[in-house]
Amino acid sequence: MEAVFKSDRGKVRKLNEDSGGIFKNQYAVLALVADGMGGHRAGDVASKMTVDLIEEKWKRLNGELRAGAAEEWLYQSIEEINLQLSQYAENNPDCTGMGTTLVAAICTEEFISIAHIGDSRGYVIDQSRVLQMTEDDSFVNALVQSGEISKEDAEHHPKKNILLKALGTKGKAEPSIKTIVPENGTIVLLCSDGLSNKVNEDEIKMILSGEYSLEEMAEDLIRVANEHGGEDNITLAAVKVNVPDEGGGPL
Template identity: 35%
Template sequence: MILEFFSATDVGRARDNNEDSVALDEAARLIVLADGMGGYNAGEVASQMLTSFISTELGRWLKDPGREARAGEVRRAMDICVDNANRAIFNAANTNPRYAGMGTTLVLGVFRPEGLLLGHVGDSRAYRLRAGRLMQITRDHSLLQEQIDAGLLTVEEAAFSSNKNLVTRAVGVEDTVLMELHLHEVQAGDIYLLCSDGLSDMLDGDTLAQLLNGNPALPEAAQALINAANDNGGRDNIALILARAEGRQRTEGRGWWPFGRRGGN
């Protein structure tokens, strides 16, 4: 599987600091996105702790003992790494008053021969664009999603709800965390979008699909998504990772690499 990656973050139009964080390890085929929460700069601390911890610890394992691991072993390694990161953030929040109550969402992806192992906690999302059609492949851990599932709100009503940012799971807020983890088949031509709610709250699925379909180069697609989110209000920080799966090798002269290209703001 040949992969191309691109990441970007933006502070948005309403915030002074950026509490979103992303990390890529192309050699390990590992992508991580986090959206922090908490007072002062605590959300920024939590998200950066999480992405740094996972990219360092899990990335090292995937490139060495985990290189030949089976999917079940990789799942276990992902769970252990997230659990250890959760404890580190939780302990920091409970030993430093400045960080009290901090936490973060998470979307974590590992591309393997079997497919994409995708884990998430909270309301940061992953989407898949296949044959021009966009599908959300994570389900928010949020009060709003629970109300939709219970039939108390329609999806249309939820778009105007005041409870958009109330998550029911987050990394670092308790001494344990449950990451939802699934394996997704990957097909040639697929594009995967991981994003914080600073993007998904500003743009609906049709708009996301239109911008991805209309901008074949990943850097241009990322910038188009950020610009559109800011044009619609930019009420939160914006973070995204794009990953495209290719079915065959292309030459470096045409702008393609075995593990793709990395960039960002």
């Protein structure tokens, strides 16, 4: 499987509070994107801690995960990390109120499991479509889901950045998790809102349908986000899965 991780500060922010990475073992690829938030430097602490902690758990895995076990591993790992972040903030006053989004994908030739909390997104791209696998845990998306505003209104809503869920809060994190069966050439794209707010699905499909490398495609996505303003940090992780073309769908 081809995989790439890229993060850019953008054109406005002085600090990059995003984190993430690509982590491989002999059975699967784990892709991560976390977008930190909080007071001075607390956001980058939260996002980096999250990525470091889940990477440690990944390295301790013994054996191959099947689809159901992968979902359970993601859920339990995220709940444990949520508790660790909350405790760290309590013990470190400079990090009071810190938190982070997280979108994580375990990718194999047999299945792709995507977990998320917050408004960082996970997409699946194949030859015919761009499918958004995650629903933003945000105030504005709740208004969209209830029918109070349209998706078009949501794009420019003044409270667009208010999150209803994030890692680092007290209590349960309760991440959302979905699993699909990939097609040959399926691309998994995880990104912070610095990308998804600036590059629409048509542009994503056009770029990721190219005949060049995943690395070059990732660079193009970041370039377009910056050309459209680049007001936020821009981070993505992408994985291309090559399997026999037997079709895919929900498990």
